Amino acid sequence: MDQVEIFKALSNKTRLQILGWLKEPATNFPDQPNADFENVGVCVGQIQLKAGLSQSTISEYLSILQRADLISSTRLGQWTYYKRNKEGLEKLSEIINTEL
Template sequence: MLKRPVGGQRLEILEWLRDPAAHFPPQRHGDPVEDGVTAAAVAAKLGVPLAVATTHLGLLAGIGAVRTKKIRWRTFYRPDEVRIAEVARMFEKGW
């Protein structure tokens, strides 16, 4: 198995979350486009333990790149496009 850099995994997650219907199977609860996807779905796609995916998603949520939504007992994650654009601009300016 080819190992991706950790930062590369987070960028990959963001790309997947931008088009969840193309990258994740249907979910029992929550619409992938409207509500987001679970950490379990991200873990399965990345091929990592749930704890690893949860850590990645927590860090992305911490900087505001993803929003969270609770449905029942699960947390769903979806991208915050405005915040992603703000962060991208900071890096373009040499932050």
């Protein structure tokens, strides 16, 4: 994964917020029914609701974050759940600490 793409993914207020929300899903998405935050994460609709942007925009933003390895997705039935990707964030931290 290109480093520039990681930083581009983070260069947007809404995408940064989403990542922050997914760090504490139980706190930030108290209304998600049948939540299994640990294993699957939060579904697109809940994130969209909280972000207040269009469905297509949020779907796109989530895929940008996923391409940057910052989040990962699981499909369950008609829902796609996204969660924080610990490994990707650790790698980012590593880049900053060793290369910049």
